[in-house]
Amino acid sequence: MASKNIFDKPIGVVGAGSFGLSVANLLAENSEVLLYARNPEALESINKKREWNNYPIHQNIKAIDDLEQLASTCDIIFPVVPSANFRDMMKSLSPFLHPYHILIHGTKGLNLNLPAGKTLDNMEVLERHHIKTMSEVIMDESVVVRVGCLAGPNLAKEIAQGLPAATVVASPFNEVIQIGQQLLRSDRFQVYGNPDLIGIELCGVLKNIIAIASGALSGLGLGENARSLLISRGMAEMIYLGKALGGDVRSFIGLAGIGDLMATSHSTLSRNFTVGRRLAEGESLGRILGDMQEVAEGVNTVMIAKKIAESFKVRAPITEILHRVLFEGLTMEEAVQYLMKYPLNVDVDFI
Amino acid sequence: MKLKRYRSKRKYEPILPGPREWPVVQLSRNKKEFIKEVIEEAYGRIKSNTRNKTALIEELETTLYKEKARIRQTPWKVDPDDDHEFWSKVKNDLLEISQHKVKDEEKANKILHSIIERYAEEIAGNFNTSHYRFARGVITFGFNRLLNAARIKKLGGFWSSELTMNDKIQINGEVEKLRTLAKKGTVVIVPTHSSNLDSILIGWVIYTLGLPPVIYGAGLNLFNISIISYFMNSLGAYKVDRRKKNMIYLETLKSYSALALKKGCQSLFFPGGTRSRDGRVEKELKLGLLGTAIEAQRANYQEHGNDAEKIFIVPVSLNYHFVLEAPSLIRQYLEKRGQERYYVENDEFSSSYKIITFLFKFFTKGSDISVSIGDAMDILGNKVDEEGKSFDSTGREIQPKDYFVFQDKITVNKQREAEYTRMLAKKIVKQYSIIARVFSSHLIAFVAFEIINKKNKKLDLFSLLRLPEEDLVIPYSEFKTTCQRIKNKIEDRIKEGRMSQAEHMDDNIDNIIEHGLLNLGMYHSKRPLIKTEEGDITTMDMNLLYFYRNRLDGYGLEKHI
Numbered sequence: 049m050a051s052k053n054i055f056d057k058p059i060g061v062v063g064a065g066s067f068g069l070s071v072a073n074l075l076a077e078n079s080e081v082l083l084y085a086r087n088p089e090a091l092e093s094i095n096k097k098r099e100w101n102n103y104p105i106h107q108n109i110k111a112i113d114d115l116e117q118l119a120s121t122c123d124i125i126f127p128v129v130p131s132a133n134f135r136d137m138m139k140s141l142s143p144f145l146h147p148y149h150i151l152i153h154g155t156k157g158l159n160l161n162l163p164a165g166k167t168l169d170n171m172e173v174l175e176r177h178h179i180k181t182m183s184e185v186i187m188d189e190s191v192v193v194r195v196g197c198l199a200g201p202n203l204a205k206e207i208a209q210g211l212p213a214a215t216v217v218a219s220p221f222n223e224v225i226q227i228g229q230q231l232l233r234s235d236r237f238q239v240y241g242n243p244d245l246i247g248i249e250l251c252g253v254l255k256n257i258i259a260i261a262s263g264a265l266s267g268l269g270l271g272e273n274a275r276s277l278l279i280s281r282g283m284a285e286m287i288y289l290g291k292a293l294g295g296d297v298r299s300f301i302g303l304a305g306i307g308d309l310m311a312t313s314h315s316t317l318s319r320n321f322t323v324g325r326r327l328a329e330g331e332s333l334g335r336i337l338g339d340m341q342e343v344a345e346g347v348n349t350v351m352i353a354k355k356i357a358e359s360f361k362v363r364a365p366i367t368e369i370l371h372r373v374l375f376e377g378l379t380m381e382e383a384v385q386y387l388m389k390y391p392l393n394v395d396v397d398f399i
Numbered sequence: 400m401k402l403k404r405y406r407s408k409r410k411y412e413p414i415l416p417g418p419r420e421w422p423v424v425q426l427s428r429n430k431k432e433f434i435k436e437v438i439e440e441a442y443g444r445i446k447s448n449t450r451n452k453t454a455l456i457e458e459l460e461t462t463l464y465k466e467k468a469r470i471r472q473t474p475w476k477v478d479p480d481d482d483h484e485f486w487s488k489v490k491n492d493l494l495e496i497s498q499h500k501v502k503d504e505e506k507a508n509k510i511l512h513s514i515i516e517r518y519a520e521e522i523a524g525n526f527n528t529s530h531y532r533f534a535r536g537v538i539t540f541g542f543n544r545l546l547n548a549a550r551i552k553k554l555g556g557f558w559s560s561e562l563t564m565n566d567k568i569q570i571n572g573e574v575e576k577l578r579t580l581a582k583k584g585t586v587v588i589v590p591t592h593s594s595n596l597d598s599i600l601i602g603w604v605i606y607t608l609g610l611p612p613v614i615y616g617a618g619l620n621l622f623n624i625s626i627i628s629y630f631m632n633s634l635g636a637y638k639v640d641r642r643k644k645n646m647i648y649l650e651t652l653k654s655y656s657a658l659a660l661k662k663g664c665q666s667l668f669f670p671g672g673t674r675s676r677d678g679r680v681e682k683e684l685k686l687g688l689l690g691t692a693i694e695a696q697r698a699n700y701q702e703h704g705n706d707a708e709k710i711f712i713v714p715v716s717l718n719y720h721f722v723l724e725a726p727s728l729i730r731q732y733l734e735k736r737g738q739e740r741y742y743v744e745n746d747e748f749s750s751s752y753k754i755i756t757f758l759f760k761f762f763t764k765g766s767d768i769s770v771s772i773g774d775a776m777d778i779l780g781n782k783v784d785e786e787g788k789s790f791d792s793t794g795r796e797i798q799p800k801d802y803f804v805f806q807d808k809i810t811v812n813k814q815r816e817a818e819y820t821r822m823l824a825k826k827i828v829k830q831y832s833i834i835a836r837v838f839s840s841h842l843i844a845f846v847a848f849e850i851i852n853k854k855n856k857k858l859d860l861f862s863l864l865r866l867p868e869e870d871l872v873i874p875y876s877e878f879k880t881t882c883q884r885i886k887n888k889i890e891d892r893i894k895e896g897r898m899s900q901a902e903h904m905d906d907n908i909d910n911i912i913e914h915g916l917l918n919l920g921m922y923h924s925k926r927p928l929i930k931t932e933e934g935d936i937t938t939m940d941m942n943l944l945y946f947y948r949n950r951l952d953g954y955g956l957e958k959h960i
Contacts, residue, residue, distance in 0.1 A: 056806060123806060142793070147779075147801035191791045193779070193802065193822065194815070222814045223805065 060122030068128035076106035119144035131157025156252035199252035201311030214238035218248035247295030256346030258282030262313035263324025320346035411609035572772035584709035615667035660695035676732035678949035714773035780826025839915035844947035
């Protein structure tokens with residue numbers, strides 16, 4: 049093996065989706081990597097063909113299907129699974145975790161923790177403790193406290209092609225940030241640190257809403273003025289929502305905030321963008337989601353964020369109108385008209 | 400319920416046979432050496448905080464400036480006579496250094512050392528076993544006498560032994576566990592703080608429970624009065640001067656606490672730092688001293704591996720119907736909130752007379768007090784069992800040592816430990832809100848204030864507090880139904896394990912209201928709540944009502960008014 053190991057033990061990755069593989073490949077440049085893959089087909093393909101879903105697999109990666117082995121071999125683990133499966137994954141992993149473990153996740157979604165028998169529809173008001181970011185799920189479900197997250201403009205396909213990029217590692221613990229930097233940094237990959245874990249997680253989560261809207265603008269062929277309008281107003285909306293949930297405004301104007309927003313709002317590679325574009329072209333949500341290979345987190349996020357906006361009395365017109373398009377049968381054209389007629393607001397009132 | 404009450408009255412045998420075994424005795428026996436260690440430790444810390452000699456000299460200059468200001472602005476009787484002299488010498492020495500082009504680091508180090516030495520000597524407690532016994536006896540005897548005299552209301556009552564402190568003060572909660580754990584490791588007690596009485600009360604509780612004396616930081620102002628000073632010293636207190644906010648002092652204080660903990664001294668901090676000014680149960684804690692518990696635990700693991708002595712954190716809530724200082728506390732709070740820039744740290748305990756009357760009033764007139772002992776936790780707030788083992792939320796045993804481990808080794812990381820301290824503080828605050836016992840007086844104060852608040856939704860706090868008398872009357876029937884509703888909500892929360900209430904709350908709502916009216920701030924000249932001639936409810940002092948109302952803040956009960 050040609051790795052220049054910084055740490056004695058291999059680094060763990062949970063999840064063999066496109067971003068999980070990207071992270072594993074980035075890590076593999078500096079370390080040995082154990083990759084947990086649930087799907088036996090994926091496992092075999094990764095270990096034998098060194099390829100999965102058209103992603104090449106670095107030679108330092110070894111796939112396994114045993115979480116206990118993963119936790120007992122690795123001190124540092126990167127969980128990268130869709131938010132809908134995150135809590136279950138943590139429940140299975142938790143019995144093998146100890147306070148010396150360090151977890152840095154790369155999942156950009158929210159988890160709802162509602163009282164028994166309640167759903168998003170019959171909950172009157174959401175309180176903060178009903179809404180969990182992935183780091184909060186980790187802390188809920190395990191004894192691990194040294195937790196961090198990855199966020200930033202990291203389109204998996206570009207990273208796989210070896211194009212230059214950067215990410216943010218966020219954690220209240222300096223040591224976690226340093227470890228993230230040591231592990232991920234390469235000639236093509238830059239790593240920034242931020243202590244505002246919740247804020248950075250929310251950047252990654254909320255930008256997906258705007259990405260769907262941006263895809264819709266593309267589908268409608270509305271041009272770049274409209275997109276810039278969307279991005280800057282979307283930014284303000286992310287900040288309102290993010291602040292209400294405990295994020296620091298400053299995080300939103302950094303790499304993981306505006307940086308990631310730019311990338312996902314412009315790129316046809318983004319899944320959320322694709323959802324928006326196809327919606328605008330007249331396809332139904334059910335059909336779009338049906339033939340997508342991986343989860344578009346943004347759809348679920350719109351649902352939760354709309355409820356958050358109502359519960360915390362935050363102004364979020366883009367989220368609300370998207371919700372009506374996605375789930376209440378409004379057309380994209382009507383949505384755009386509505387937004388253009390929205391009473392004028394102050395340009396910048398969040399700093 | 401009856402059984403519990405009985406249990407709370409039982410007598411507890413001391414858990415350690417003789418004073419010889421008390422760590423605090425060991426500490427005071429080797430006081431000179433201990434202070435030397437403290438000085439060394441603090442010196443090391445400060446040197447590592449100040450990267451180079453320029454930074455060190457700057458720190459010394461800041462300290463000098465602050466100390467000069469303190470001597471000028473807030474001199475106390477307890478300050479040593481040579482205070483001025485000492486700091487003048489520091490000034491001259493610093494001046495001398497600054498006159499040379501190449502700053503002399505040795506000289507700066509020497510100044511630093513002399514300052515630390517002075518602070519360490521001042522902080523150090525003066526525990527003495529025979530004084531401890533004597534003081535304990537005097538306090539228990541004295542309080543019992545006073546209590547009897549007052550309760551039985553005749554002179555002969557002074558010599559009666561019908562009533563004891565036990566009747567007045569209920570101790571409930573995880574008492575047995577605290578006693579067991581105190582034998583197995585080092586216990587750090589962290590009580591809520593609302594009255595000057597707390598220091599004395601908690602000392603008595605610790606004695607009653609048969610625990611060896613703890614060391615605790617007591618405000619230096621309490622040492623202003625020689626008799627109190629004698630008792631404080633005897634009870635194992637060390638001195639904390641809240642006027643001194645410079646880094647050198649704070650580091651010396653932390654070194655003292657951390658080393659004492661490492662030596663196994665049971666300790667007590669009031670993590671709120673100061674008495675709650677607005678009557679709320681603490682929500683923000685001071686992290687400095689709390690952090691020393693985490694530090695000491697890590698140091699224990701470093702030295703002794705898996706056999707290391709464990710440190711247990713035990714939150715305690717002190718519950719009163721009546722806080723004697725409430726009027727001045729809430730005034731200070733409102734002044735500060737009202738943007739009054741400079742308010743002086745005033746000292747209600749400025750004379751022996753004041754403190755004696757305070758104590759007399761408290762022990763003769765004050766109504767029942769309850770002390771709730773919370774569940775013990777490890778230094779990261781995990782549950783511990785009787786054996787002192789730590790468990791995660793699913794009941795799996797965990798090793799707290801692992802929190803300090805990276806790559807199979809214990810590593811020292813200040814930033815990490817600062818973050819852990821923040822996490823621990825959150826867990827303590829959560830325990831406080833669970834164990835703080837709701838009294839009838841808290842309930843009626845909360846309900847009355849919130850009814851008035853709801854009727855005047857548009858007013859801000861300050862306008863609300865200035866409402867005219869006629870707007871402050873609440874019809875009794877409305878008051879009663881609202882009290883019942885809130886009480887039901889409290890009971891829901893008790894079932895969920897989020898709150899607790901006193902036994903006297905097991906009664907019908909009319910009796911509870913009566914009981915509350917009788918007890919709420921009972922000896923204030925202006926009562927927070929009274930019944931009008933028509934039988935309705937009103938207040939004589941909105942500020943005080945607000946103070947007592949705050950006890951039930953933060954449970955989300957407002958929305959049910």
